[in-house]
Amino acid sequence: MDVDDRSRLRNVFWADARSRATCEYFGDVITFDITYLTNPYKMPFTPFVRVNHHGQSILLGCGLISNKNVDTFVWLFESWMKCMSGRAPKAIITDQDQAMKRAIEIVFPETKHRFCLWHIMKKIPKKFKGYSQYEAIKRDIDRCVDDSLSRDEFEDSWQRLLEVNNLQDNEWLQWLYFERHHWIPTYVKNTFWVGMSTTQRSESMNAFFDGYVGPKTTLKQFVDQYDEASKSKVEKENTEDFISLTSRVPCITHYAIEKQFQDSYTNSKFKEVQDEIS
Missing domain, CATH: 3.30.420 (Nucleotidyltransferase; domain 5)
Structure with missing residues (x-):
C-alpha cells in the first residue's frame, strides 16, 4: 500500500x-x-x-x-x-x-x-474521417503496417503515404513515425x-x-x-491440464515434426500448430 x-x-x-x-x-x-x-x-x-x-x-x-x-x-x-x-x-x-x-x-x-497495435489503429477513423481521401489514407496506413516485411520497405511505404496524401505536416503521423520502434511489426518482430x-x-x-x-x-x-x-x-x-494429460489430439499428417509437437505441446497449443499445417 x-x-x-x-x-x-x-x-x-x-x-x-x-x-x-x-x-x-x-x-x-x-x-x-x-x-x-x-x-x-x-x-x-x-x-x-x-x-x-x-x-x-x-x-x-x-x-x-x-x-x-x-x-x-x-x-x-x-x-x-x-x-x-x-x-x-x-x-x-x-x-x-x-x-x-x-x-x-x-x-x-x-x-x-x-x-x-489495436489502440493505435482504432484511432484512424477519428483522425482522418473528415478527409475526402479517408479510404485511401486508411488503406495506405494498413499497407505500411501489415505489408512491410523490412524496415526499408516500411520507410519507403511511409514516405509514399505522406507524399501521395499530402500529410507531411500531420502531427499524429509525425508522432507515430517517431515512435515506430515501439509499434510497427517489422521493428519489433x-x-x-x-x-x-x-x-x-x-x-x-x-x-x-x-x-x-x-x-x-x-x-x-x-x-x-x-x-x-x-x-x-x-x-x-x-x-485443461487434466485434458492434455489424459487425451491427445490425433495427428493430421505423417510428418515427424507434427508428432514432435504432439508429444511436447498442450492440446490447445497443438491445435494451433495443426491450423498452420493445414
Whole structure:
C-alpha cells in the first residue's frame, strides 16, 4: 500500500502466492493496461496479464491507483518487481501513455516495450474521417503496417503515404513515425511476444471480474473477491491440464515434426500448430 504524508491511501498493489509462483514460468511477456473497473473510488484498475501454456490469460498481480503520473507508475512497477523477486519481464505491451512509457524506462530498462497495435489503429477513423481521401489514407496506413516485411520497405511505404496524401505536416503521423520502434511489426518482430500485439487480454480482465466485483465493492472486499475470481481461473487451467494429460489430439499428417509437437505441446497449443499445417 502507498500512502501520502497524511497517511491517506493513494495506491494499492495485490499479488497472491500463485501469481508469484506463476511468474517464474509465464512472466517473460506481460500486457499492462489501465482499465476502468467501476468502484466507489473511481480508481483505475491495472492488471498485469500473461498467457499460460493453454493460451489462457492469467493474472500476475493487479493494482488500484489514484492517478496516472510517472511517480505512480514507478511505484506500481517497483511493487510488482518486489513481489516477483526482482524478476523484470523480458517484454511488455501497453497503450501509448507517455507517463507509463517513462516509468517502464526507469524500472524495466532492459525490457522490450511495445505499444498496443489495436489502440493505435482504432484511432484512424477519428483522425482522418473528415478527409475526402479517408479510404485511401486508411488503406495506405494498413499497407505500411501489415505489408512491410523490412524496415526499408516500411520507410519507403511511409514516405509514399505522406507524399501521395499530402500529410507531411500531420502531427499524429509525425508522432507515430517517431515512435515506430515501439509499434510497427517489422521493428519489433525480433522479440518474442507470445503471439500478442495488443493489450486486449488486459482489458478482458474486466469481464473476468464480472460477478465478483461491483460498484459498491470496498477495497477489503476487492481482495476477497479477487481470490474468488482467481480460483475460477485456476479451476479452468486445471481442467485443461487434466485434458492434455489424459487425451491427445490425433495427428493430421505423417510428418515427424507434427508428432514432435504432439508429444511436447498442450492440446490447445497443438491445435494451433495443426491450423498452420493445414
